Amino acid sequence: MKAVQIEKTGSWEVLEYKEVETPVPGPSQVRIKTAAISVNFADIMLRIGTYPTMPPFPAIPGLECSGTIDSVGENIKDLKTGQPVIVFGPNCYAEYVLANTAEVVPVPEGIDLDDAAALTVNYLTAYHMLHSMAGIKKGQTVLVYAAAGGVGTAVIQLSKMGGFTVIGLTSTDEKSAFAQSQGADYIINYKREDVVARVKEITNGSGVDLILNSVAGDTFARDFEVLAPMGQIIWFGFAAGPPEENLVELLQTNFPKSVGIRAFVIYTIAQIRQDLMRHSYEVLFRYLKEGNVKPHIHEQIPLAEAPRAHRLLESGSVTGKLILKP
Ligand SMILES: NC(=O)c1ccc[n+]([C@@H]2O[C@H](COP(=O)([O-])OP(=O)(O)OC[C@H]3O[C@@H](n4cnc5c(N)ncnc54)[C@H](OP(=O)(O)O)[C@@H]3O)[C@@H](O)[C@H]2O)c1
Structure with a gap:
């Protein structure tokens, strides 16, 4: 699959769009074919090395995306292939992402996957x-x-x-x-x-x-x-x-x-207050369906152009959210 990977911290050019191995889900994981990948300020901090919890390198950045489940591990009972979901977890700058069930939230019918990707963080x-x-x-x-x-x-x-x-x-x-x-x-x-x-x-x-x-x-x-x-x-x-x-x-x-x-x-809420997380997703999906909230997508940018997306966000000229399209 294609993904954006970084081998060292630095400026935009450390974001390399390259062929990497397509991940295979473990027994308690699902694999998601990404549809929309959010760009967050935290991705920039990770790229330049100031994020409080740095991953080991090489690393695939990205903290949230939406997409469709395309493969499920044998222990997974409550998620199925073809299901649209949000992933609130790492390594999202890729065509396929692995996630544990705790990182996956089913997207209710009628919600656009770009909006879903922009909703979480x-x-x-x-x-x-x-x-x-x-x-x-x-x-x-x-x-x-x-x-x-x-x-x-x-x-x-x-x-x-x-x-x-x-x-x-x-x-x-x-x-x-x-x-x-x-x-x-x-x-x-x-x-x-x-x-x-x-x-x-x-x-x-x-x-x-x-x-x-x-x-x-x-x-x-x-x-x-x-x-x-x-x-x-x-x-x-x-x-x-x-x-x-x-x-x-x-x-x-x-x-x-x-x-x-x-x-x-x-992440504190995500890790220790699953009840609050569930409630907030319910409220936000309802607000979205009723048209009371609407994420503003500043631009959809091809995943291969992730360096341009970072440059744009760092320039301070972005309104709302930037989305990468695989
Ligand atoms: N703690 C959390 O859980 C959490 C979750 C999400 C985001 N965040 C933080 O929330 C902030 C907003 O995130 P976002 O993704 O929505 O980004 P964003 O607000 O779209 O972009 C950052 C904005 O910060 C302002 N800014 C002020 N001083 C700046 C400086 N010295 N350098 C760069 N930007 C500066 C700029 O707006 P103006 O030019 O209008 O000032 C810039 O557009 C980020 O700091 C992010 O790390 C925290």
Whole structure:
């Protein structure tokens, strides 16, 4: 089969489209013929070597895809060939992927496989940050970084479903317009606007209840400034690198506001809260069928052009999700 493999970390050219052996499922595995493969920011971190859990090399990147089961191991009872599924597991940049049953989710009838591939990481991350972690309530306000991106778009759409006011941060007017078209109530272009002043103006001085920060770098001091008393920050990514500020010091300075900061990774829920995962898939499939959420596919790119997909995502010009087609 054809797959994209990396033998060493580095720039886009380490993504090699090549012939590799087609994997054979073990007794408790299924093999999926991929239909749509998602590109995530985490794939870039893996390629450059900054992903927290690096696989042994050579490695096939990719954390999620959709496709059709084409072979099942002898112990598998509840999945069958021909069944459309999502895979939330490794090695997805390939024509065929092996998965354990825990990594496979059947796709209900009527759901497009590109939408299914775009749903898992972005929408589950958004859903569990808003609901399982923050427990945000109708009428409260959420501030989301990278609002026009994959997770950002999902946060906006799910916030509308929950009745939350959503303020998005973006770096360009094109991305601001896109995030607004997805339902954001307010957009702040952080490159040319004063974020603290704008948030205070929007919230009549009270600040936001929840901040979803995927950027880190030097952003946390500002977050604490715009956080309402009893508000919380969920830190779920490092697009600008590790935090530059001392988080304990920031907590101490803001002690009288009873605010909080926590880390979030979707894999924690996937590994230890299968009940929450199942529930969230049910909710998201329903929202998708009812047209209440709709992943925005920025571009479908041939798998052979994975380097172009990475270059595009790194350039910061992607709105919504990039999909690779095998
Ligand atoms: N913890 C989890 O479980 C989890 C799950 C999924 C994703 N994530 C994280 O969530 C973030 C969004 O992921 P995504 O796949 O949807 O990507 P994305 O938002 O489509 O792309 C990343 C965006 O981050 C913003 N950004 C700000 N500073 C940046 C910098 N220094 N370098 C690059 N980008 C920068 C850019 O938007 P602006 O130009 O508008 O600022 C860029 O478009 C990533 O950091 C990812 O690692 C975490």
